[in-house]
Amino acid sequence: MTAELSPNDKAKFVAAKRAADFVEDGMKVGLGTGSTAAWLVRRLGEMVRDDGLQIKGVPTSTRTAELAREVGIEVITLDEAKWLDLTIDGADEFDSDLNLIKGGGGALLQEKIVATASDRMIVIADIGKQVETLGAFPLPVEVVPFGWQVTQRLIEEALISLDVLGREAALRMDGDAPFVTDEGNYILDLHLNRIGDARQLAMVLNQIAGVVENGLFIDICDTVVVGFGDGRVELRDVKKGKVDGDLPEAPESDNLFTDQTD
Numbered sequence: 001m002t003a004e005l006s007p008n009d010k011a012k013f014v015a016a017k018r019a020a021d022f023v024e025d026g027m028k029v030g031l032g033t034g035s036t037a038a039w040l041v042r043r044l045g046e047m048v049r050d051d052g053l054q055i056k057g058v059p060t061s062t063r064t065a066e067l068a069r070e071v072g073i074e075v076i077t078l079d080e081a082k083w084l085d086l087t088i089d090g091a092d093e094f095d096s097d098l099n100l101i102k103g104g105g106g107a108l109l110q111e112k113i114v115a116t117a118s119d120r121m122i123v124i125a126d127i128g129k130q131v132e133t134l135g136a137f138p139l140p141v142e143v144v145p146f147g148w149q150v151t152q153r154l155i156e157e158a159l160i161s162l163d164v165l166g167r168e169a170a171l172r173m174d175g176d177a178p179f180v181t182d183e184g185n186y187i188l189d190l191h192l193n194r195i196g197d198a199r200q201l202a203m204v205l206n207q208i209a210g211v212v213e214n215g216l217f218i219d220i221c222d223t224v225v226v227g228f229g230d231g232r233v234e235l236r237d238v239k240k241g242k243v244d245g246d247l248p249e250a251p252e253s254d255n256l257f258t259d260q261t262d
């Protein structure tokens with residue numbers, strides 16, 4: 001089916017397509033979650049089907065696992081893989097140090113486990129995800145359901161002691177019930193506006209007993225492939241800074257914009 005993509009979807013698509021160029025035969029690849037990562041999974045599926053690419057994928061959520069199987073990618077568990085060559089995932093925000101906020105789709109725990117078990121993490125994002133300072137996007141924190149309101153209060157007290165702007169830790173809902181992650185936990189979204197010291201906040205949050213993990217990815221991402229609504233792509237590398245034209249151009253014959261959106 002041919003569909004005209006919105007500029008935002010086009011940006012996500014071109015970023016995903018370029019990032020797929022990093023995937024090589026024989027690799028074990030972490031597959032992210034979300035609308036941008038879904039483009040990547042579909043692209044890798046095409047490469048498996050049309051080009052004979054041989055990879056094993058470790059999904060970061062049940063929905064990514066379903067999509068990966070649907071498009072013909074061999075899916076294995078992280079324990080079977082043991083270690084990954086590369087993880088490619090989306091993000092909700094990235095800053096100039098390539099630190100991230102993730103978890104808008106509730107998959108942050110598996111995403112962080114998979115990304116930190118990889119030689120390299122590449123993030124794919126539309127330019128709208130780039131920020132000067134992290135925090136405009138509510139920071140997801142995964143907490144165990146047992147005693148979650150006590151955990152919520154302890155988080156809010158920690159935010160006050162850190163003098164972090166905005167202190168509301170809101171339980172994420174799915175209709176009338178709490179949103180439940182793939183690991184059976186809840187998500188508290190921290191409305192902070194601006195995170196001055198993301199490293200410190202990440203450490204403080206993870207010291208609270210009911211907190212399983214937080215959505216700050218500090219020093220984990222190596223490269224961001226940024227997509228623009230006009231089809232341009234830029235590469236940001238943690239070691240090299242901004243790098244342009246580092247990747248091969250998409251072949252003329254590629255029908256870039258005929259896929260369906262997520």
Ligand SMILES: O=C[C@H](O)[C@H](O)[C@H](O)COP(=O)(O)O
Nearest residue numbers: 034035036103104105106107
């Ligand atoms: O839990 C979800 C993930 O962290 C996503 O990678 C993140 O929310 C970005 O999603 P999207 O590509 O849909 O904006």
